[in-house]
Amino acid sequence: MVNLTIDGRAIQAKPGSTILEVAKENGIFIPFLCYHPALKPIGSCRICVVDVKPGPPRPIPACATTVTEGMEVVTDTPRLAALRQELMKLVLINHALECPICDKGGECELQNMTHALGVSTVDLEAVKLPPNPDYVSQMVERHPDRCVTCGRCVRVCRDRVGAMAINFTLRGYFTELASGAQPLDCEFCGSCIDICPVGALINKQFKYRARAWDMVKTEIACPFCGGGCTYQVHTKDGKILRVVNEDSVLLCGRGRFGWPVVEADDRLKTPLIKENGNFREASWDEALDLVAAKLTETVEAGGAKAVYGVGSPRATNEANYVFQKFFREGLATNQLDNPGRYNYARAIKAMAEVFGTPKLEGLEIGSALVPPYHSPLVVKEAATGSGFPFVLGKLADLPKADLVLVVGTDVTPESPPLGWGLMEAKDNPNFRLVMANSRKTKFDRYAHLSVRYKPGSERVLIAGLIKFFLADNPDWVPAIKAAGLDEFKDSIKITPKEITTKTGVEEATLKELAALLAQAKAPAIVFGSEVMSQDKGQQTALALADLFLLVGQPDAPGSALYPVAEKNNSRGVSEVGVLPDMGPGYMPVEGTDAGPTLEEMLDLLEHDDAAAPKALYLLGGDLLRSLPHRSRTKKLLKKVPFIVVQDAFLTDTAKLADVVLPVAVHAEQEGTFISSTGQLGLINQALPTNGVRPDWQIISQLGTKMGFALKSVSPKAIFKELAKKMPLWAGLAPKLSAPCPEIKAMVSGKFVPFEVDISLPGRRPYTLIIGKSLQHSGSFTTHHPGGTLAVTGEAFLKINPEDAQSLELAPGEVVKVISSYGEIAAPVKLTADVPAGVVFLPEHFAAPAANNLTLNSNLVRVTIQKG
């Protein structure tokens, strides 16, 4: 601790903090303009000047000066006040002063500062500059005449978002914010809007809709990706007007601009019942009675196992928990799974094989009353835990890693917060980033090493990497207690030549990566859906888990596995037990009667097996749109006599249903999510439900009608019941991440050999990768009037310009993409981001539906023909 005085007050401060930070913490006012807690200080506006002893005889900026022992700081003298006033006057020369129509009015730092510093007139003059407003760019409106050139937007975009989309042009008094004399062409995250102290950057969605003081603020967890951001929705008269992250400013475009999904034109408002092939609107009672009767009938005719349930990575933990309770306690079966089976659940299986399932000891149920959404389990001093959750990384730790290996994910579209973590990690000069992907993604620009392998060759690549690593470090002892290294070593038979030909990666590159891994003190591995969604995604995840077992340093913060859970609650739906073989907290189900997985259930339907379900209960999740091989899924779902779907929209899957129950989304409900990195996010209800119902309520009402006592009365009560059964969540509370850091992790693992092969059958000339695109999350963001739909409204087939040339394709031209399983038409976009021979298509859109082409993977060989 550093001892200093500010204005005569003795203060203790953390070493390394700045005078401004210490003053803020202690409630001492120092005005500032260019400083922002989310950014590194640059000390450019000088409004924050203070007198410091010992120090130079002139005032120095508080935001950029770190505290030292014995420092005496004076924040307010007549000279300082005069200096600040003078600086403010310079800022205010020709400032637009259109506060009445400026959306920032009322929350404008310049207004507040002018007031606080008592500047009433500006007795300076300068030439008037043209206002140059930008009304053309999407999402963001720019008013350079209100800009105070603090540079916050430029810095957040460059240093935190990593988009580098805006910069200053000209110099001095003429300095102007610009994006190369063009409308903005960026990620449209809107972070610059919220970091701007003035109204120079305006949120177009919000423009003129309310004044800052008019709105009610409610904090919710973001319902789009698995990033786990929490933010405040600002509402007025029961409508969302904007979304703001008041803590760290950063949000992605979907989170900030995607909320109009609540007001989408095609939201379902009443339950629908299918009669003679057509839907008709029905009352809640009628629809629920029908579902209850049908399910009871099915159970009576074919036994409880005739009903199969699919949980939802979008629904809350509470809803999914009640859902699994409906099956496990109501029907007494394990006939349920979640769509993460095709991606995230594969990683769970693989990691559980290597590191074991979670086992925790030393927890007890606390005696004290706990606040809502806090785990009732208390972590005792000697608590220990083992199993794969203890090698999963937390978001706040990622910047502490000194080497991050990113495999098979385009970080920013898939999980923007991991991207922000990488940008922060970059502040450490020893940090190394390795991007391994078949195509070029955003973070390649920051990578120290880019590994461009052939699609589908990940396992060969990792086998090669492990081989070279062990060859270079023959006496390597893994930091994690690991069994079976010798056998594992022998199981990797592949030759260096094979590695190079199969992956297309030079031996030298892999050796360099192996050397980096060997040196790293805190290596982390991030992997995403581009590997997990492949048919052998589980094997690849296994390979990565083995790699981490070999090189991981779990005692070093940040050294962890970061599998990307794609949707807001992809991780939660599995953790609360919507799995056929594991209950809440990954507890294996008793006995041997684990149910079929979603994949197996579809196979049963395909073979018309007697065990195939006769009724399906789908908790959201458009299976037709998200599962590979769409035509097969459709054919199989049509075989099921009774389907009930809970969804906010009449999705393609819902169209096959017999009853559709409309649900509350976004801020219309209350509940929790678990983010990709284990953080508990709490949604507080901010909007009325307008006739639809939250998922948990529908399930529980249905349960009551079927005579099950699910005892689910409110999300709070459900959470309490759920959390009691979840040792993994001990000590968990909103914004904290499981597992609790107080639990001593006793991680050990065993090396499990994996299949070193490439599964990409067929002879067609191009390999299609189906993945994520910026601005979208599943199909949830594709409903009009979606906020970000304006930015990315359709899918383009990304193709290398060389390939386009040989096929004689012009940009935007619509081509036929043909695989052995289907055919679609899509416009092309020429980009060198995809190597020759590889094409890329986003998965989100109804047309072209990329999964028409696939069999069992997100990779497929295709032929491309001119329109």
Place this chain on the structure above:
Amino acid sequence: MIIPLLKGLATTLKMAFSKPITLQYPEEKREVSQRWRGHPELTINDDGGRRCVACTLCMVVCPSNAIKAIVADEAEDHGKYPVAFTIDLQRCIFCGFCQEACPKGAIKLNRLYELAQYDKKLLILDIEGATQSKSQLRLGDWL
């Protein structure tokens, strides 16, 4: 005895033939001071357009919540203007704070002072009714 009586008669006669100090209200209205604080109204420019930019400061400052529901929209030139503006004269206490707060001189207290109505709704002015010289309350058809 008779003198005081005559004096009284003289006064009566004098008054009967001089200009009366009472007004034949409501047929006749009292002329009020130029600085009278009457009904708040939205002023207009020379071109007849409202000056208001929907900043809602008048609404914020109004101590009796008489100004309600100011809804803004974006004009073609990207400017801000109100599409809805409600002034509830029943609540107004004629303090003139709104006039003082308005940065655009867009709301002023005019010299109308009458508030008696058979229908209360007439006293809740919408944006048209609140606009200068369009006020129904000027028409006198309810007198």
